[in-house]
Amino acid sequence: MSYDVARVRGLIPSLGDGWIHLDPQAGMQVPDIVMRAVSTGFRTTAFTPGSTHASSVRSGQVLAAARVAVADLVGGDPAGVVLGPDRASLLVWLGESLSAQLGLGTGIVLSRLDDEANVAPWLRIANRHGAHVRWAEVEIDTCEMPSWQFEELIGPTARLVALTAASPIVGSAPDVRVAADRVHDVGGLLVVDGAGAAPYAYLDIRQLGADVLALSAQAWGGPPVGALVFRDPAFLDRIPSMSLDPYATGPARLELSGHNYAMLAGLIASIEYLAALDENATGTRRERLEQSIQSMQHYQDQLFDYLRSALSQLSKVTLIGRPASHIPTVSFTVSGMSAEKVSAMLAEIRISTLSGTPGGSRLLDALGVSDAGGAVTVGLAPYTTRREIDQLTRALGAL
Numbered sequence: 001m002s003y004d005v006a007r008v009r010g011l012i013p014s015l016g017d018g019w020i021h022l023d024p025q026a027g028m029q030v031p032d033i034v035m036r037a038v039s040t041g042f043r044t045t046a047f048t049p050g051s052t053h054a055s056s057v058r059s060g061q062v063l064a065a066a067r068v069a070v071a072d073l074v075g076g077d078p079a080g081v082v083l084g085p086d087r088a089s090l091l092v093w094l095g096e097s098l099s100a101q102l103g104l105g106t107g108i109v110l111s112r113l114d115d116e117a118n119v120a121p122w123l124r125i126a127n128r129h130g131a132h133v134r135w136a137e138v139e140i141d142t143c144e145m146p147s148w149q150f151e152e153l154i155g156p157t158a159r160l161v162a163l164t165a166a167s168p169i170v171g172s173a174p175d176v177r178v179a180a181d182r183v184h185d186v187g188g189l190l191v192v193d194g195a196g197a198a199p200y201a202y203l204d205i206r207q208l209g210a211d212v213l214a215l216s217a218q219a220w221g222g223p224p225v226g227a228l229v230f231r232d233p234a235f236l237d238r239i240p241s242m243s244l245d246p247y248a249t250g251p252a253r254l255e256l257s258g259h260n261y262a263m264l265a266g267l268i269a270s271i272e273y274l275a276a277l278d279e280n281a282t283g284t285r286r287e288r289l290e291q292s293i294q295s296m297q298h299y300q301d302q303l304f305d306y307l308r309s310a311l312s313q314l315s316k317v318t319l320i321g322r323p324a325s326h327i328p329t330v331s332f333t334v335s336g337m338s339a340e341k342v343s344a345m346l347a348e349i350r351i352s353t354l355s356g357t358p359g360g361s362r363l364l365d366a367l368g369v370s371d372a373g374g375a376v377t378v379g380l381a382p383y384t385t386r387r388e389i390d391q392l393t394r395a396l397g398a399l
Contacts (some may be wrong), residue, residue, distance in 0.1 A: 002280055003299040009383045011273065012221070019350045019384070020388045024381040025168040025329065026354055027218040028199060037269035038223055041262030048258065049300040059261040066264040069271040070227045074194070074213055075204040080233035082251040083259060083267075086227035087195060087214045088117040092244045093254050094132040094191070094212065094228060095121035098160065100240065104130035109183075111136040112366050113145055113174060118193040118214065119362065122162050136179075138164070138172065140367060143321025145174035153180045161190045165197035167209065167378055169363055170321045171329035173197065180209025197220045199274075200300070200327040201382070202293045205231050222270030223263040226253065262287045277382055300380050303389065304328040307380070310393040317396060320367065320375055327378035331364075334399060339374035346376075346395055353378050353392075 010363040011031045021029055029193050045062055046055040067078040073136060102108060108122050108131050126133045134153045138145050153279045154161060161183045166173040180190045192210035194203055199220040205213050215227040230236055233250065241253035246253075275281065281291035306331060311317050316335040334342050343355035356364075364370045378392065 003117070003278060003295040005299065005383065005385055007279065008252055008277060009385075012383055015383060019352055020391055021352050021381065022378040022384070022388065022392060023352045023354045024199065024219075024379045025196070025377060028221040028381050029383065030221050030223075031270070031273045033161050033273055034222060034266045034269045038262050038266035041265030045261035045265070057340070061258075062261045062264050062268070066267050067266045068231060069285070070215065072284075073198070073203070073271050073274070073289060074215070074229050075206060075286065076213070076229040076231065077233050079250055080230035080236065082228040082230070082236070082254045083264065084226050084228075084255060085260075086224060087193070087228070088253065089218045090228045091117055091191070091193075091214055092121045093256060095125050097239045097242050097254065098189075099125045099129060102129055102131045102157055103264075104125065105157060107132045107134060107155060109134050109136060109150075109153045109158055109161040109163075109175070109179075111145065111163050112138050112363050113143075113170075113172055113194060113394075114162060114164045114362075115168060115195065116362070117195075118162045118164060118191065122160065123366070131159070132157070134176075136153060137366070138321075138363070141321070143167070143170040143172045143272050143363075143367075144323045144325075145172060147175045147178040150179045150182045153199045154179065154186060154188070156186050158186050159188045160184055161317075162186060162191065162193070164193045165203070165213075166201070166327040167363065168196040168329060168379075169327035169331050169361060169375070170323065172321060172323035173201075173325040173327060175325070176208045176210065184209065196329075198292075199329060200297065202290050205229055211235070217270055220270060220274055223266035225260075225267045231373075296382055300328045300384075303384065303386060304330075305381055306386060307378075307389050307392075310389060311396070313395055314393065320369060329377065331369075331375040331377045333369065333372065333375055335394065337373070337399065339376045342376050342396075342399065345399060346392075349395055351392055351395055 012029045014029045014339050045059040067081040070081045071078040189211045191212045193214045195216040213229040217225040277292035278295035281288040318333045320331045339355040343353045369375050
């Protein structure tokens with residue numbers, strides 16, 4: 001097992017722009033292989049497949065290959081892979097399809113850790129149909145989500161639990177399987193947002209116990225494409241169709257509009273990129289993904305420990321939480337300065353960080369951080385180096 005960060009950086013042209021990119025939660029930098037696949041896709045695919053023209057045939061092949069690639073990424077079945085422009089839209093469509101099952105007298109369990117994409121659709125359905133909403137909370141000190149609360153929150157009337165696999169703000173990774181087992185005991189569904197975890201963890205939809213796993217290709221350097229993976233593909237034919245095609249079956253029942261086949265070609269290339277992070281990885285794509293992600297994790301575990309240690313030595317920097325199970329993402333505050341101002345000052349010296357999420361963060365609100373000026377979020381990517389961490393901490397020290 002070996003991880004060559006210099007080699008990985010060489011795969012990504014944008015890293016030559018002079019910036020330090022510590023904001024992967026906003027989308028990782030795009031590898032050259034993905035750019036070339038998208039460009040080729042625009043030249044060789046059709047926007048409206050179905051004819052016998054070569055470009056139309058190629059579009060169908062790209063769509064099928066994209067479903068297989070996403071299934072390989074999470075250990076799913078290609079027949080259960082729904083593709084669309086982004087995961088937020090797909091989750092909205094899923095919510096509309098399931099809305100009839102979430103009426104008065106039923107329960108929905110949401111999480112404070114979750115991104116709004118896996119919260120807003122379910123709140124909207126609950127407000128419209130009268131479902132009762134309960135919230136899974138986090139420990140203020142550690143930002144961990146205690147598993148014991150799922151036994152209390154997921155009662156006999158619960159029909160759906162929406163939970164993240166990892167928070168893109170504080171990095172906390174809850175025990176999804178505990179929630180899965182509990183909600184399945186009462187006949188409900190578990191919808192897991194894997195966007196925060198997918199770039200960092202070797203995901204297996206069956207081990208997670210998720211009924212639906214949401215993904216965003218931009219999270220690992222792919223194009224703007226979202227996916228929903230159904231553990232049981234047959235479930236797609238048992239829920240109301242959202243498609244404009246009255247004869248749609250399988251994944252097409254939740255795919256409202258036509259596909260951008262060039263972007264799907266880029267999606268396939270982005271998963272190949274993940275599988276090749278370790279140049280010594282061999283076997284099937286699924287096996288290479290496991291080897292490459294494990295190799296990257298070993299590298300990032302050491303680098304993240306270094307990052308946390310370096311930040312904790314800065315007297316005016318306060319780290320938010322310290323979850324035992326986590327992805328390499330951390331948020332912090334700087335005494336006497338708003339997060340927005342800190343990020344702006346770092347940007348002046350070409351260090352890119354995040355200072356909030358669009359529309360705010362329910363998690364930071366619950367922790368009381370938003371009232372104190374918000375938090376700066378930084379994360380590691382496959383291409384992050386120790387030298388970049390040193391430059392960040394020196395810049396923060398100079399503030």
